[in-house]
Amino acid sequence: MKKTLIVTAAALCLANAASAQFVNNGTIGIYNDAAGTSCCIPLASGQANAHVIMTLAGASAAGGAGFNGGFTGAEFRIEESAPTGYFFIWAANSALFSVVVGSPLDETPAVPDDARGTNMASAACQPSDHAGIVGDKVELGTIQILAFGPVPPCDLIVKRKSPPGNAQLADCPLVTLCDIPTFTKVCLSVQPSALPGGSAEPQHFVAKVNAPGCLGSACGFVGVEQQTWTGVKALFR
Secondary structure, eight states: OHHHHHHHHHHHHHHHHHHHHTOOOEEEEEESSTTOOOOEEOOBTTEEEEEEEEEEOTHHHHOBTTBOBOEEEEEEEEEESOOTTEEEEEEEOTTTOSEEESOOEEOOTTOTTSSBOEEEEEEEEESTTSOBOTTOEEEEEEEEEEEOSSOOOEEEEEEOOBSOSOGGGTTSOEEEESOTTTOOEEEOOOBOOOSTTOOOOOBOEEEEESOTTOOGGGSEEOOOOOOOHHHHHHTTO
16 A cells, blocks of 8 residues: 555656646747748758747746746757768858857767757847747758768757756756846757657657658657656556
8 A cells, every 4th residue: 555655646746747847838840941830851852951940839938027938048959860871061040149059960869978969049039029929930040951862761859958058957958038137948848759769868859851751740849748657657666
C-alpha cells in the first residue's frame, strides 16, 4: 500500500512538472516560405532556402506587468538527421539581431552532447513595430540548402542548445522576454524524442527536406504526448 501511494504521488508530481514544462510559449520553426506556412522543403535543382521563424504564443505573446508581448533573444540548435551529401549555410537576420553567437546548425546528430547551437539577441523587443500578440512571426534567419547528387530525405529538428545556456531550462529551446531589466527566459514547448531507438532528448519542431510526398501533417511543431503509466512505473523499478 505504501509503495502504491509513493508511486502515485510521484506520478502526480511528474504530471504537474510536465504540465508546467509543456506550456506553449511560442514556436521556433523551419519553413519553406517566409510566411511560415509549410514545413515541407523540396529541393529544386538540388537547392532550397528555408526560413527559421519564431511564432509568438503564451508567455512570448502575453507580456506582463510593465512590458508588452514579444522577445529580445533566442537560444536553440537545429539538428540535421542525415547531413551526408548536403551543405547547409546559416544566415542570421542581422537587421533584427545585432548579437549572434554561434550557428544553430548541428551536423553531428550521432554526438548529441557536442557544443552546438546559437544565442541571438536584439537591441529592441521583437516584433519592433508593435506590441507582440499571439501568432506574430519574426524571422530569426535563413538556411541555404545545397545537395550534391542523390541524397536521402533529411529532417531538420529544432532542439535545445548544447550545452544549454541556462541550467534550469536545460531541455528546451528558449527565448528571452522583453521585461527590462529582468529579461526573463522561458522554455518553449518540447516533447521527448519518438525516434525508434533514438535519444530521449526533447524535440521542438521538425521540418522535412527532400521528402517526396511530404504533407504538412508529417512535420511541424512536435505536440505534447501524455506520459504513459508504463513509463511512469519504469522510473521506480
